[in-house]
Every structure is written in structure tokens, then in C-alpha cells.
Amino acid sequence: xxxxxxxxxxxxxxxxxxxxxxxxxxxxxxxxxxxxxxxxxxxxxxxxxxxxxxxxxxxxxxxxxxxxxxxxxxxxxxxxxxxxxxxxxxxxxxxxxxxxxxxxxxxxxxxxxxxxxxxxxxxxxxxxxxxxxxxxxxxxxxxxxxxxxxxxxxxxxxxxxxxxxxxxxxxxxxxxxxxxxxxxxxxxxxxxxxxxxxxxxxxxxxxxxxxxxxxxxxxxxxxxxxxxxxxxxxxxxxxxxxxxxxxxxxxxxxxxxxxxxxxxxxxxxxxxxxxxxxxxxxxxxxxxxxxxxxxxxxxxxxxxxxxxxxxxxxxxxxxxxxxxxxxxxxxx
Amino acid sequence: xxxxxxxxxxxxxxxxxxxxxxxxxxxxxxxxxxxxxxxxxxxxxxxxxxxxxxxxxxxxxxxxxxxxxxxxxxxxxxxxxxxxxxxxxxxxxxxxxxxxxxxxxxxxxxxxxxxxxxxxxxxxxxxxxxxxxxxxxxxxxxx
Ligand code: SF4
Numbered sequence: 001x002x003x004x005x006x007x008x009x010x011x012x013x014x015x016x017x018x019x020x021x022x023x024x025x026x027x028x029x030x031x032x033x034x035x036x037x038x039x040x041x042x043x044x045x046x047x048x049x050x051x052x053x054x055x056x057x058x059x060x061x062x063x064x065x066x067x068x069x070x071x072x073x074x075x076x077x078x079x080x081x082x083x084x085x086x087x088x089x090x091x092x093x094x095x096x097x098x099x100x101x102x103x104x105x106x107x108x109x110x111x112x113x114x115x116x117x118x119x120x121x122x123x124x125x126x127x128x129x130x131x132x133x134x135x136x137x138x139x140x141x142x143x144x145x146x147x148x149x150x151x152x153x154x155x156x157x158x159x160x161x162x163x164x165x166x167x168x169x170x171x172x173x174x175x176x177x178x179x180x181x182x183x184x185x186x187x188x189x190x191x192x193x194x195x196x197x198x199x200x201x202x203x204x205x206x207x208x209x210x211x212x213x214x215x216x217x218x219x220x221x222x223x224x225x226x227x228x229x230x231x232x233x234x235x236x237x238x239x240x241x242x243x244x245x246x247x248x249x250x251x252x253x254x255x256x257x258x259x260x261x262x263x264x265x266x267x268x269x270x271x272x273x274x275x276x277x278x279x280x281x282x283x284x285x286x287x288x289x290x291x292x293x294x295x296x297x298x299x300x301x302x303x304x305x306x307x308x309x310x311x312x313x314x315x316x317x318x319x320x321x322x323x324x325x326x327x328x329x330x331x332x
Numbered sequence: 333x334x335x336x337x338x339x340x341x342x343x344x345x346x347x348x349x350x351x352x353x354x355x356x357x358x359x360x361x362x363x364x365x366x367x368x369x370x371x372x373x374x375x376x377x378x379x380x381x382x383x384x385x386x387x388x389x390x391x392x393x394x395x396x397x398x399x400x401x402x403x404x405x406x407x408x409x410x411x412x413x414x415x416x417x418x419x420x421x422x423x424x425x426x427x428x429x430x431x432x433x434x435x436x437x438x439x440x441x442x443x444x445x446x447x448x449x450x451x452x453x454x455x456x457x458x459x460x461x462x463x464x465x466x467x468x469x470x471x472x473x474x475x
Contacts, residue, residue, distance in 0.1 A: 032371075041369040048342065048374050055338040055385070060409035062382060130380075229382040229409040 017084045019092075023280070024241020025049040027287055034292045049241070053234050061230035066127030075122025076228070076235035082114035083242040090249045091175050091257075092279055104169035105153050108250060112149075112205065115243050116142050119224050119236065126227035134223025137303050141211060144310035145204040148197045151318035155194055155325050156254060159183070162329050171250075175257035183328050190324025191255070197318040198251050202290040204310065206244050210298040211306055248286040249279075256282050339385060339411065340465045342374040346384035346408070350401050350437065352391025353426075355451040356418040360388060363454040370458060381407040386461065389437050392420040392427045398434035405441040413464045416443045417457055419450045426450070444468070 028049040036043020045051075063069050089097050089108055116138060123135035156179065160168035163182060167173050179191055204211040225236060259275045301309065347360060363370050364377065378384055381404045393401060405414070414437075419425040421437040437443055444467060447460035 036369070036371060040366045042372050043369070044371050044374050051338050051374060052342045052344075055342040058338065059385070059411070062407075062409050225383070226380045227382055233383060 013084075013088060016087045020084055020087050020242040020245055021238055023283075024238065024243075024245050025053065027244060027283070028237075028241050030284065031287065031292050031295075034288065035296050038292075038296045049237075053237065056229075056234035056237070057231055059230040061232055062227075064126060064128065064227045067227065068125045068127070071125035072122060072227075073232065075118045075125060076232045076239065079115045079118035079122070079239035080235050080242065082111065082118060083239045083246060086111045086246045087242065087249075089171065090246060091171055091253055092249060092276070097171065104167075105157060105171060105174070106169055108171070109149065109153050112243075112246070113142065113146075115239050116205070118239075122228070122232075122236075123224035123226075128227045130226045131224055134226065138207075138224055140303055141204060141207075141306055141310075144307045145201045145211075145314075147311055148314040148318040149201050149205075151315065151322050152194045152197055152201075152254075155190070155318070155322040158322075159187075159325055159329065171253050175253055178257050179255065183325060184332055185328075186331070187325045187328030190321040190328060193317050193321030193324065195251075195255050197314050197321065198254070199286070199290040200294075200314055201310075202247050202251065202286070203294055204306070205247055206240060206291065208291050209295040210301045212300055244287065244291070245283065248283045248290070251286050251290075252279065252282045340469075342376075343386045343413075343461065343465075344376050344378045344384050345386045345388055346378055346381050346404070348387055348389045348401060348404055350389055350391040350397040350421070351394035351427075352418060352420055356390035356420070359451045359454050360390070360417065360457055363457055368454045368458065375461070381405075382409065384408050384412070386413045386415065386464075388415050388417055388457075388461075389421055389443075390417050392424045392430070393434050393437055393440055394432050395434045398440050401437070401440050411468070413461075413468060414441060414443050415445045415447060415457075415460050415464050417447045417452060417460070419448050422446050422448060 026046075026049075029044070029046045032048060033043045033046055063072055086108060089111070091097050120135045120138050120142075123131040123138070156174065157169050159179065159182065160173055160177075163177070165173050165177065180188065183191060203209070225233060228236060259278065347357065349357060362368065364375075375386075381387070385408075387405060387408060389401070391397075405412075416422060416437045420427060421443075424430070424433055424436055427433060434440065445460045445464040447456050449456055452460075
């Protein structure tokens with residue numbers, strides 16, 4: 001890697017971090033306003049999450065006496081840094097990922113675990129029984145949603161390996177050849193099932209209702225985050241916001257990699273802008289269906305129900321999807 | 333600790349029941365319903381005192397709750413605001429001669445604003461919170 005490349009990567013990473021944080025907070029605001037409207041309330045201003053973050057930054061940052069200070073302080077940083085680093089592997093609109101040619105789907109699945117693990121470590125390090133229970137629940141939730149998530153990824157990886165493209169696992173390949181164009185009617189149904197699975201895995205990954213059992217404000221007083229305040233809490237919120245963008249961007253890249261500019265004849269720069277805007281819209285649609293709509297319509301699951309939902313129902317759903325995709329490509 | 337510009341626009345609130353009859357809670361929860369919708373002002377209910385800026389206390393503080401109230405107050409990060417809701421917390425209210433009282437709220441922790449009523453209306457509670465903010469801003473200016 002030469003110097004020019006290095007500078008590109010550094011600047012790109014900074015830009016990505018900025019984009020992730022701003023977009024994450026922005027979508028948090030949209031979510032809160034939409035939820036309020038659906039409850040016949042007016043709701044907070046759109047920039048409320050930015051105000052919240054600014055406020056949290058000015059608050060006192062307490063490290064509890066029982067906590068392990070370095071671990072307690074490191075966890076939020078690791079969570080934010082790892083969420084941002086996933087962004088470097090994901091194509092946004094028609095912008096190729098910064099680490100193009102390096103990461104693939106499998107890597108993203110592994111990286112997605114790190115922010116959640118950082119929260120678990122932070123919870124365990126804060127030395128509060130509530131946080132400990134929250135951390136245990138978070139781990140159980142992670143194990144639960146991993147099955148449908150992995151099945152979906154396997155379906156994609158298998159399909160693209162089957163097509164005989166080079167670099168079959170990379171997101172760029174998936175983006176270049178949308179899955180819908182590669183499958184017949186059976187596979188189409190299979191892909192729809194996989195899409196439903198991914199949309200229902202998203203709230204689990206993000207710890208949103210009905211899968212917010214690890215945080216459970218009413219019973220665990222905030223669970224994992226119970227002892228966090230001030231700057232550390234703000235970092236965790238930022239990492240959740242970035243993670244929301246990351247996850248929806250993965251769903252978009254897997255299922256809706258279409259770009260507007262390829263349908264309209266446009267020169268390079270406006271095309272990029274239009275694609276960027278279109279990408280934001282796609283993220284909004286995914287976010288609306290997988291976070292806002294589900295969050296407003298449901299109450300919280302118990303932890304046993306979370307495992308049931310993910311392993312039994314969504315596990316079965318994604319397996320059926322996988323089998324349909326496989327059968328489809330055998331009979332074609 | 334200095335008050336920030338954003339504090340008033342993003343008050344995260346922790347409800348503390350120090351032995352109330354639950355009448356005051358019902359009115360406070362009414363303030364987050366569509367009719368009053370305090371989330372318009374960025375106010376949000378949180379589950380942990382560590383996340384909170386505003387402590388809303390109801391009830392006359394029973395002997396069992398007194399040390400807990402103190403603990404919760406100390407767990408809140410600075411700057412923090414305390415509003416005592418209901419006549420119980422001001423004077424003991426209906427329970428003024430109970431054998432089980434550790435005293436009204438201000439015997440245990442410092443209170444910024446008292447909201448009288450048994451129970452106070454949601455408007456009164458919202459007004460109390462706004463008054464507390466104004467009071468803090470003034471204290472900031474003077475100092
Ligand atoms: S002030 Fe009245 S309504 Fe409120 S807790 Fe006391 S008795 Fe109940």
C-alpha cells in the first residue's frame with residue numbers, strides 16, 4: 001500500500017465515521033418522531049438525538065466503585081470503533097467500500113458480533129447485578145439470532161459460489177449481480193423468506209423492542225447500560241446508531257443493491273448524488289419496517305421467547321428459504 | 333458543574349416512588365401520554381438513575397425508602413434536578429402522623445421545586461419541571 005492509498009483510507013475512514021454517526025443519530029430521530037406520530041403524539045424534534053448526545057457529553061462520567069475501570073471505560077470505545085470499522089466493508093449507494101477487495105460477507109457476520117460483545121464486557125465490568133443479568137441475556141440473544149443470520153448468509157454464499165463468479169462471498173459481487181435476477185420462482189420465494197428473516201434479525205441485533213430483553217428498562221433498569229452515564233453512555237448510543245446503519249446497509253446490499261443512476265442516463269457526479277440519496281431512502285424503508293413498525297406494535301419478549309422466536313420460527317423460516325434457493329438452482 | 337445549553341432540551345427523567353399511594357404516579361405517567369406528550373420537549377423516562385438528569389419523587393418517604401432515596405440521588409450524575417411531586421413529599425400529606433415516616437423528602441435530600449396537590453395535575457408537574465430549570469439557570473447566572 002503506497003502513501004496515496006494510505007491517505008485515501010485514513011480520510012475515507014474519517015468520512016465514514018462521520019457519516020455513520022450523523023446518519024445513525026438522524027435515523028434515531030426519524031424513528032422517534034414516527035413512533036410518536038403512530039401513537040398520536042407530536043413527538044420530539046427531529047434533531048433530538050443530537051441534543052441528547054450533546055447533553056450526555058457535558059454530564060458527569062461516573063465510574064462505579066465496583067467496576068473494573070479500564071474495562072468499563074474501554075468497552076464503549078471498542079463498541080463504537082468496531083461498528084465504524086464494519087462500515088468500511090459495506091458499499092453505500094454507488095460508493096464502493098473503502099476496503100474493497102478485502103472483506104467479505106463472512107467477515108461482516110463476525111465483525112457484527114464485536115459491538116454486542118463490547119456491550120457484554122462493559123456490562124460485566126460495571127459490577128452491578130442488573131448489568132450482569134443484562135449481559136447474560138445479551139449473550140443468549142446473540143446466540144439466538146446468530147442461527148437465522150448465519151443461515152441467510154450461507155444461502156447467499158452458496159448461491160454465489162454456485163454461479164461460479166470469482167470472489168463469490170464479497171459484497172461487491174452481490175451488489176453487481178442482484179440475487180433476484182439469479183433465481184427462478186422457487187428461489188424468489190426463498191429469497192423473500194430470507195428477507196423477512198433479516199428484517200426480523202435486525203431489531204434483535206439492535207436491541208429494540210420486542211427483543212430489548214437485555215436492556216429491559218422496566219425490569220432491569222436499563223440492563224447492560226445501567227451503570228453507564230455521561231460520555232460513556234453517549235458512546236454506546238452512537239455505536240448503536242452506527243450499527244443500525246450498518247445492519248440496514250447490509251440488508252440493502254444483499255437484497256436491494258439496485259441503483260437509480262443505471263436506469264437514468266446521468267453523468268458521474270449527479271449519478272453518485274442520486275444514488276446516495278436513493279441509498280438513504282432504502283435505508284429508511286428497511287429501518288421503518290424492521291425497527292419503528294415492529295417496535296410500536298409489540299411488547300417485549302421474555303428471554304425464553306426470544307430464543308424460541310429466533311431458533312424455532314425464524315430458524316425454520318430461514319432454513320426453508322435456504323432449501324428453496326438450493327432446490328431452485330438445482331432444477332434450473 | 334456548569335449547566336449546559338442542552339440540558340433543558342433533553343431532560344431524562346427517573347421516577348422514584350418513596351412510598352406514595354400511586355396517585356401521583358398516575359398523573360406523571362399521564363404527562364407522557366398523547367394528551368400532554370412531554371417528549372415534545374425532549375423529556376424521556378429512563379430506567380436507571382445513572383442516565384437521569386431529573387429526579388421526580390412522589391410520596392412521603394417511608395423509613396425503608398429513606399436510605400434508597402439517598403442512594404439513588406447520589407447515583408445520579410451532575411448536574412441534576414430534583415422535583416418533589418405531591419403534597420405527601422412536602423409535608424407528609426395524608427400520612428403526616430404515620431409511625432413509619434422518615435420525614436418529608438427535603439429531610440433526606442435537597443429539593444429544587446415542590447409541586448403541591450394530591451395528586452397534582454399533569455400541567456402542574458410540567459410547570460414544576462420548567463420552574464426547576466428556570467431556577468437552575470438563574471442560580472447559574474448569579475454565581
Ligand atoms: S400526594 Fe396524594 S396522590 Fe400523591 S402520593 Fe400523596 S396521597 Fe397519593
